[in-house]
Amino acid sequence: MLRGGAGTMGTYTHDRDWVRYDQPRRGIETLNAFFRGHAFDRHAHETLAVACTDSGVQRFRYRGRQHDSTCGGMIVLHPGEAHDGECGADDGFAYRMVYLDPSYGLELLREADLGPHLPFAPDPLTRDPHLGRAFAVLWDALGEPGERLRQDEALVRLWQSLAGNRARGQAVPSVSYRLARVRDALADAPQEHWSLDELAALAGMSRFAVCRAFRRAYGVPPYTYLLTCRLARARQDLAAGVPAAEAALAAGFVDQSHLTRNLKRRFGMAPGRFARAAAGVVG
Structure with missing residues (x-):
């Protein structure tokens, strides 16, 4: 089973699927999982979801296209956008995902004059090193419940990375x-x-x-x-x-x-x- 801090690889067994879920603080949920085959049906989240593939091939369909995320790949899924998930190789895949309350991110972005909208990623897959490091720092910080300031700083860093990673001039889809x-x-x-x-x-x-x-x-x-x-x-x-x-x-x-x-x-x-x-x- 996968264990250890962000940015490190623990050991895990391949004999069956496993999932670890947590709500480390209000507005944040985390999921650490390993799947060998079909993981979940098409659905959408009310949150912004950021994930890191730790092993294998994480395959999903999103915005009409199939995507394959391999070890170290970062995934960014916008609230309300449908996707599914399954294994893209025979040996299964492991990943970590953080679900973020979008209202908190909007508040941070407005304070920093980074715009009135959530960062929009035209491509859900990225290997941006800044986002990867920010994710690792946040994952580590969420593992220490008493370190509120450390978590706050890590959240700010992640949202800054997301804002910096969005396409320049990319319009955010409007909703009636x-x-x-x-x-x-x-x-x-x-x-x-x-x-x-x-x-x-x-x-x-x-x-x-x-x-x-x-x-x-x-x-x-x-x-x-x-x-x-x-x-x-x-x-x-x-x-x-x-x-x-x-x-x-x-x-x-x-x-x-x-x-x-x-x-x-x-x-x-x-x-x-x-x-x-x-x-x-x-x-």
Whole structure:
């Protein structure tokens, strides 16, 4: 199993998949995992995701293209943009990922006069050494819960690297305020059983138009985005020790089995295993 600080390689077994999940502080989630085959189905995150491939070939589809990240490759995925994941070679792949609250990054960028938008990476794969070092520093810092200042400095450094890595003059995709209203409603109340009529009314658009425009804007249809929000809510509850059945209902799933199916498709593990991973039990 992969262990050790950022920038170092630990040892890991190849006999089965494993995942380690953590919420080291508010607004940040981390995932350290190894997969031999299919890792997760197509989905989107509400966060900015930055990852480092530690071994093997990490294959994913993003913005209509297939990408292969090898050892040392950095991956940057924008909030709301759909992707999947699988192994691109027979011996599996290991990676570390940090999920960042975009609102914190926006605040930092505005303070530094680096623009009103999140850094937009036209290519999700990069070997930019500045970003790689910033990621390694942050990963190390997050491993020391009591060192708040060290973590803050590492976060600033990572966001600065992301801002410096974006393409010059690259336009940030704009999203209609109408669609943003739908997205925010789904994110704020994932436990609600929304109908397409309700979403169309929120957007002031026809049902056909809101489905088509939402997918174009966020890479997934409204229901897939709603599942993403429900999984985020359920993951928070599971990490806090809430029983799986209660977490499922609170997040808007029909029952525990509904949560289990979706959690396994997106994160490669059932609720019980996810809860153990969140508690620091690897494997």
